[in-house]
Amino acid sequence: MHLALNPKVQAKLHEELVQAVGETEGKITAKTLERNSTPYLHACIKETYRLTMPFGVVTSKKTSQSEVEVHGVTLPKGSMVSLNNKWYDELVLKDAREFKPERWFPDAVESRVGTELEQMDHALFRDSFGQGARRCPGNRVATNEVLTMVSQLILDFEMKFNPEVKILDDIKYKMVAVVTPIIPQMEFKRREGG
Numbered sequence: 448m449h450l451a452l453n454p455k456v457q458a459k460l461h462e463e464l465v466q467a468v469g470e471t472e473g474k475i476t477a478k479t480l481e482r483n484s485t486p487y488l489h490a491c492i493k494e495t496y497r498l499t500m501p502f503g504v505v506t507s508k509k510t511s512q513s514e515v516e517v518h519g520v521t522l523p524k525g526s527m528v529s530l531n532n533k534w535y536d537e538l539v540l541k542d543a544r545e546f547k548p549e550r551w552f553p554d555a556v557e558s559r560v561g562t563e564l565e566q567m568d569h570a571l572f573r574d575s576f577g578q579g580a581r582r583c584p585g586n587r588v589a590t591n592e593v594l595t596m597v598s599q600l601i602l603d604f605e606m607k608f609n610p611e612v613k614i615l616d617d618i619k620y621k622m623v624a625v626v627t628p629i630i631p632q633m634e635f636k637r638r639e640g641g
Contacts, residue, residue, distance in 0.1 A: 448618060449495055449546045450597075451606040451633055456491065456546060461601050461638070463487045468602065475602075480594045490548035492593060496574055497534050497567070498546060498615065534567055544615065604635040
């Protein structure tokens with residue numbers, strides 16, 4: 448979705464991937480998927496996790512014991528409090544709704560050190576697989592599958608939405624077991640050589 452909504456990002460990623468597979472006889476290999484070979488690909492994946500986590504989990508807590516005061520606001524007993532994605536809030540991150548993979552390049556990460564935005568780079572926000580003893584045991588396989596799939600898709604096709612879909616907020620969602628986007632019709636145009 449993000450690459451279809453951002454043609455300039457998609458074109459830049461395509462350029463990087465063409466160069467990377469040029470070194471491996473046109474094939475996606477383990478070397479192609481290394482961060483050193485395709486830093487923009489990895490940045491695109493991280494930016495996707497920031498904007499649209501694979502599982503739309505919103506942390507909820509019920510104030511069941513008694514009323515609770517949070518920053519001067521009293522929540523009555525029985526209130527339900529939900530916490531959403533801080534990094535999609537323009538009050539926290541001014542360009543939060545923009546898909547900008549460059550925000551994950553080393554110089555951008557370094558520029559956040561010592562600021563409130565440094566929290567974006569915390570290990571718990573790195574990806575959607577968790578950390579420590581409870582980290583998803585299949586995270587490496589899943590990450591390689593995502594990198595491979597996105598790489599092949601971008602090498603083979605140029606993707607775009609119909610003109611009525613201009614921004615992420617134009618895409619509607621439904622709740623099944625998890626939050627699921629209702630993907631509008633997309634156009635896949637085969638690239639030369641793809």
